[in-house]
Amino acid sequence: MKKGGGRTSRIRRRKLFRCSVSRGVNESYKPEFIELKKWLKDRKFEDTNLIPACFPGTGRGLMSKTSLREGQMIISLPESCLITTDTVIRSYLGTYIAKWQPPPSPLLALCTFLVSEKHAGDQSLWKPYLEILPQAYTCPVCLEPEVVNLFPKPLKAKAEEQRARVQEFFSSSRDFFSSLQPLFSEAVESIFSYRALLWAWCTVNTRAVYVKHRQRQCFSTEPNTYALAPYLDLLNHSPEVQVKGAFNEETRCYEIRTASNCRKHEEVFICYGPHDNQRLLLEYGFVSIHNPHACVYVSEDILVKYLPTTDKQMNKKISILKDHDFIENLTFGWDGPSWRLLTALKLLCLEAEEFTCWKKVLLGEVISDTNEKTSLVIAQKICQYFIEETNAMLRKISHMKDEEVTLLNQLTLVETLWTEELKILQASAEILNSLQTPFRVLVRVGLAQQQGQALLFPAATGKDALGGRSAGQHHSLPSSLLCLQGHLWKSDNGTVYSTSCYGYQEVPSSYFCSGCLEEPSFHLFTTILFEPELSPP
Numbered sequence: 001m002k003k004g005g006g007r008t009s010r011i012r013r014r015k016l017f018r019c020s021v022s023r024g025v026n027e028s029y030k031p032e033f034i035e036l037k038k039w040l041k042d043r044k045f046e047d048t049n050l051i052p053a054c055f056p057g058t059g060r061g062l063m064s065k066t067s068l069r070e071g072q073m074i075i076s077l078p079e080s081c082l083i084t085t086d087t088v089i090r091s092y093l094g095t096y097i098a099k100w101q102p103p104p105s106p107l108l109a110l111c112t113f114l115v116s117e118k119h120a121g122d123q124s125l126w127k128p129y130l131e132i133l134p135q136a137y138t139c140p141v142c143l144e145p146e147v148v149n150l151f152p153k154p155l156k157a158k159a160e161e162q163r164a165r166v167q168e169f170f171s172s173s174r175d176f177f178s179s180l181q182p183l184f185s186e187a188v189e190s191i192f193s194y195r196a197l198l199w200a201w202c203t204v205n206t207r208a209v210y211v212k213h214r215q216r217q218c219f220s221t222e223p224n225t226y227a228l229a230p231y232l233d234l235l236n237h238s239p240e241v242q243v244k245g246a247f248n249e250e251t252r253c254y255e256i257r258t259a260s261n262c263r264k265h266e267e268v269f270i271c272y273g274p275h276d277n278q279r280l281l282l283e284y285g286f287v288s289i290h291n292p293h294a295c296v297y298v299s300e301d302i303l304v305k306y307l308p309t310t311d312k313q314m315n316k317k318i319s320i321l322k323d324h325d326f327i328e329n330l331t332f333g334w335d336g337p338s339w340r341l342l343t344a345l346k347l348l349c350l351e352a353e354e355f356t357c358w359k360k361v362l363l364g365e366v367i368s369d370t371n372e373k374t375s376l377v378i379a380q381k382i383c384q385y386f387i388e389e390t391n392a393m394l395r396k397i398s399h400m401k402d403e404e405v406t407l408l409n410q411l412t413l414v415e416t417l418w419t420e421e422l423k424i425l426q427a428s429a430e431i432l433n434s435l436q437t438p439f440r441v442l443v444r445v446g447l448a449q450q451q452g453q454a455l456l457f458p459a460a461t462g463k464d465a466l467g468g469r470s471a472g473q474h475h476s477l478p479s480s481l482l483c484l485q486g487h488l489w490k491s492d493n494g495t496v497y498s499t500s501c502y503g504y505q506e507v508p509s510s511y512f513c514s515g516c517l518e519e520p521s522f523h524l525f526t527t528i529l530f531e532p533e534l535s536p537p
Contacts, residue, residue, distance in 0.1 A: 023055075023063075023265050023266070024053030024054055024055035024056075024061065024063045024265075024267055025053055025054045025055075026051060026052075026053050026063070027051075027052045027053055027054055027060070028051045028052050028053075030052075032128070032131045032132050033052045033132070035128045035131065036128045036129065036131070036132055036230070036231065038128070039128035039129070039230075040081060040128075040230065040231060043078060043080045043081045044078050044080065045076075045077055045078050045081055045231070047075065047231065048065070049064060049065060049066065049068065049072075049074045049075075050062040050063065050064060050065060050074060050075070050268060051063050051065055052234060053267070055236075055267050057289070058236045058267065059236075060234060061234060061235065061236040061267050061268070061269075062234050062235050062236075062267070062268050063265060063266065063267055063268065064262050064263070064264055064265060064266055064267075064268050065264070065265075066264055067261070067262065067263055067264045068258050068261065068262040068268070069258070069261055070258055070259060070260055070261055071257055071258065071259070072257060072258050073255060073256070073257050074256055074257065074258055074268060075231075075232050075235075075254075075255065075256040076248075076251065076253045076254075076255045076256075077229055077230075077231065077232050077253055077254045077255075078252065078253050079247075079252045079253065079254075081229070081230055081231075082211070082227045082228065082229055082230075082254065083110065083113070083114075083126070083129075083227065083228035083230075084110075084211060084213060084226065084227045084228075085106045085109050085110065085213055085216070085219065085224055085226070086213065087113070088109045088110060088112070088113045089109075089216070089218070091113065092183060093109070093112060093113060093116065093180070093183075096179055096180055096183075097109055097218055097219075098218045100176055100179060102220065103217070103218055103219050103220045104173075104176055104219065104220065105219065105220045105222045106213075106219050106220075106222060106223070106224040106225075106226060107169075107201075107204060107222065107226065108169075108173055108176065109219065110200070110204050110208075110226055110228070111197055111200035111201055111204060112173075112176075112177070112180075112192070112200075114130075114199075114200040114203055114204070115191065115192055115196045115197060115199075115200050116180075116183075116191070117130060118130055118196075118199075118200075119184075119191050119196075128230075129228075129230040132230075132234075133203055133207075134203075135199075136199075137199070137202035137203075137206060137285050138285035138286065138409075138410070138413055139162070139202050139205070139206065139281075139282070139283070139284070139285040140155075140158075140159035140162055140163070140281065140282055140285075141159070141162050141163045141166050141198065141201075141202070142198065142202065142285070143159075143410050144407060144410060146400075146404075146407070147407060147410045147411060147414060148160070148163075150393065150396070150397060150400075150411075150414045150418075151414065151417075152278065152296075152297070152417075152418075152421070153299060154278065154297040154299060155278040155281065155282060155417075158278075158282055159282065162282065166197075166198060166201055167194075169197070169201065170194050170197050170198075173192075173197070174192075177189075177191075177192040180192075202285075203228070204226055204228065205283065206283070206284050206285060207228060207229075207233040208226040208227060208228055208229075209227050209228075209229050209232070209233070209245065209254060210225050210226075210227070210246075211225060211226070211227035211247045211254065212224075212225050212247075213225070227247070227254070229254055232254065232256065235256075235268060235269060235270045236267065236269055236270075237269065237270065237271060237272045237280070237284070237286075237288065238269035238270075238271060238288070239271060239274065239275075239288055239291050239292055239293055240271075240292070241259070241260065241269040241270065241271050242259035242260060242271060243256055243257065243258060243259055243269075243270045243271060244256070244257045244259060245257075245270060256270065272284065274293045275293060276291065276293050276294050276295050277291050277294045277417055277420055277421070278297070278417070281413070281417060285413075286413070287413065287416045287417045287420060289416070289420065290420075291420065292334065294333070294334070294420055294421070294424055295331035295332060295333045295338070295424065296331060296332040296333075296386055296421050296424055296425055296428075297329070297330065297331055298330040298331065298332070298341055298382060300318070300327055302382060302385065302386075303327075303330060303344060303345070303348070303382070304318070304348065305381075305382065305385065306378050306381040306382065306385075307348055307349070307378065312352075313350075313352065313355055314348070317347055317348050317350070317355075317358070318348075320347065320358055321344055321347060321348075324362055326340060326343060326344050326347070326362065327344070330344055332383060332386070332424060332425060332428040333424060333428070334424055334427050334428075335427075335431070336427070336428045336431035336432060337379045337383070337428060337431075337432065339364075341379065342375055342376075342379060343361060343362060343364070345375040345378050345379055346361050346367070346371055346372070346375045347361045347362065348375075348378075349371055349374040349375045349378060350367065350371060351368075351370070351371070354367050354368065354371065376432060376435050376436060377436070379432055380429070380432040380433070380436060383425055383428050383429050383432055384429065386421075386425050387422065387425045387426065387429060390418055390421055390422045390425060391422070393418050394415065394418050394419065394422070397411055397414060397415045397418065398415075401415070
């Protein structure tokens with residue numbers, strides 16, 4: 001036998017490859033982490049499960065020292081390690097905050113504390129934590145305007161709102177900063193600059209965990225739920241993991257437990273929430289690759305882009321969508337156009353004689369075969385428009401990366417966002433394209449509910465599991481296979497197959513099959529009302 005060609009050798013090579021891809025490089029030996037560990041130990045925290053490491057793709061994070069089992073406590077950070085508004089009130093800033101009118105917000109108190117402590121340098125009791133915080137952030141408010149201009153339109157609008165909000169936050173806080181002059185030998189204007197406050201704002205916005213505090217009269221009525229958690233905030237985000245994190249009132253610790261197993265020397269993640277990539281970039285400054293929650297947003301102007309301009313009822317239709325909250329959050333996702341998007345398009349595509357049925361559309365009912373097909377055609381055109389726009393934007397970014405070397409990192413971030421959106425649009429285009437082919441299965445819902453009847457095309461073999469009729473004949477579908485809504489189908493082994501949120505679902509080939517398909521194991525099902533003459537006998 002050739003040396004190194006056996007089963008054991010293959011397993012070893014697979015393990016080495018997996019480790020080379022996912023295993024991080026230990027950084028616990030670095031001076032800043034050694035100091036942080038000492039500082040945390042003095043505050044009664046010592047971690048035995050995790051170590052700081054640098055990972056490909058995610059950067060600095062925490063790596064498991066041993067295998068972690070589901071439900072295991074991985075971090076229990078004492079309250080003494082947290083930076084909260086209680087921390088600020090107990091500090092030298094407390095007196096100034098207590099007497100300031102109108103009361104400052106909890107966010108302003110935390111940002112002021114961070115800027116002040118960072119300015120203190122070696123004199124700060126929080127120096128070991130401040131030393132490992134990012135010196136710069138990649139939230140949109142920190143990016144150059146020419147980079148923000150490359151954002152998708154919905155994200156660009158939110159980014160501009162974010163920048164305006166932070167600028168107003170700084171402007172409205174200047175008088176409060178001036179009141180702190182007795183605490184500093186230097187002019188407060190040089191300490192509490194816009195750049196310094198922006199850094200503090202991003203630190204709180206991207207790294208704080210939720211801890212509810214009692215409402216103090218010295219603060220405004222804004223939610224007082226922020227807590228900065230040293231070391232714990234090294235955990236990176238993954239949309240596919242589940243953890244349980246909360247402040248334990250009994251132990252007075254912020255605790256995190258795993259919800260799944262984790263192998264030794266793998267990165268340990270937490271989930272910031274089911275956020276799409278535009279939300280992640282806006283709030284946290286990064287994009288998640290293969291994010292199952294990622295989507296492409298369709299704005300109102302694009303929604304009506306391919307609809308006939310001669311429709312006299314268009315303004316009324318738009319008004320109905322707005323009144324019933326169907327004009328926002330219309331998206332394409334990995335599974336194709338969302339139910340909300342298709343529902344909005346179905347309403348917009350109603351013919352004049354169908355317009356009185358608009359309430360039924362919003363309830364998910366099928367109005368006509370023509371309406372179903374037309375809405376899918378419009379969705380396909382919108383998707384193709386986005387694909388062309390995305391490809392053009394990627395070409396523009398590629399050119400800018402060659403020209404604007406100083407913006408390389410920022411441009412790469414935006415390029416990643418557009419690349420992920422292109423993948424989503426391509427997946428949606430494939431789904432829409434398959435839905436544009438002749439319907440493989442036609443079911444009259446009303447008849448199926450009453451008599452358990454359906455018109456089916458037989459399998460490519462000329463037979464199917466429901467009676468073996470030859471091609472072109474009608475079949476009777478046992479009513480036990482349908483729920484009352486005609487939306488559930490059951491296989492021989494009891495598995496239930498349901499339509500997806502927008503009315504389409506793969507179903508077993510033993511039930512539905514079309515002779516036009518090369519691969520009869522792949523089928524699409526839709527609920528369509530027949531004309532009377534097309535009803536099964």
